[in-house]
Each structure stands twice: as C-alpha cells, then as structure tokens.
Amino acid sequence: MHFNLLLKERYSVRSYKPVKISKALITQVMEAGRMAPSASNKQPWYFISICEEDQLSRIKSAYPRDWFAKAPQFIVICGDHNSSWKRSYDAKDHCDIDVSIAVDHMTLRATELGLGTCWVCHFDKELVSDIVELPDGVEPIAILPIGYPTNSEAPIKSRKSPTEVFFKGKFGNPY
Secondary structure, X not given: OOHHHHHHHOOEOOOEOOOOOOHHHHHHHHHHHHOOOOHXXXXXEEEEEEOOHHHHHHHHOOOOOHHHHOOOEEEEEEEEOOOOOEOOOOOOEXXXXXXXXXXXHHHXXXXXXXXXXXXXXXXXXXXXXXXXXXXXXXXXXXXXXXXXXXXOOOOOOOOOOXXXXXXXXXXXXXX
C-alpha cells in the first residue's frame, strides 16, 4: 500500500470481527515495532501478545469498555526505563517517545495487513503489570487491541489546518 494511502486508511478501530489473528500476522506487526528507530538505538521496548482466553479476560478488566471487551486479541507494549536513553542536559527519559514510535510503526503495519488497532493508554497500569509479570523499571505504556475491523472503510479524519500547526523560524510565524 502506498504510504500516503496508508496514512489515510489507518484509524482507531473500536469494532472488531470475532476472529483470531494468526501468529504469523501478529509477528509481522510486532516486527514492525522492533524495527522502529529509538534514541541512541537503545530499543527500550517489549511487545507481549495476549491471545489466551484467561489472559484476555484479565486484560479486558484493566480498561472496562464494551468495545475493548470485544477485541479478539491484544498486544501490550512495555517500556524499559532501566535501558532507555536519558538526555545529558536534563536527564529527560526518552522511553515513552521510543515506545510511541514503535507503536506507530505497529499500527501502520497492521493497517497494511488489513488489521485494525487502537492506541489505548488509559488503563489500570498496576493490573496490567501484574498480568504480564513485568520486572521493576518496565511499565506497560500502551495496549493495542488488534483484529479485523467490522467497518472496512476509514472514517474521514478531522485535523487542524496547516496554518494552525506549520510555522517558519519561530512559533506563530506563518509558514
């Protein structure tokens, strides 16, 4: 799929067909995340596939929404603050940034494969950490419900105009 079309086709899917995804497809999505760039190439991420019924029901309880409960599978994306790059000037931890880049790669690859995803960041972090047995310093940053969307057409996206977000030389200076 051409990249510009991929950008238009990717949207936050909140309705999935009740069909499991093959391990091969999940692996391709996670591989896209693995190949993402990261600060100082630290790659401070882990991708945990959730497809077994007992874990699925437990993960679903971490974000009690009807649409989330109907997703057939999930990928829990975790960040490792122990290994992430920290900026020397102010010690800013780039873990969340690196993980976000990886998640974006994963969502785009999923779309290319005909799958739907939705970034979920509002969930019970402690519960998810317990379910996937994370070590100290590693936190769940996002959950990606993943599956075949029930709606085959992407909705029209609402975006700010270029004049609201493009500047030249300094903030507020028209591009």
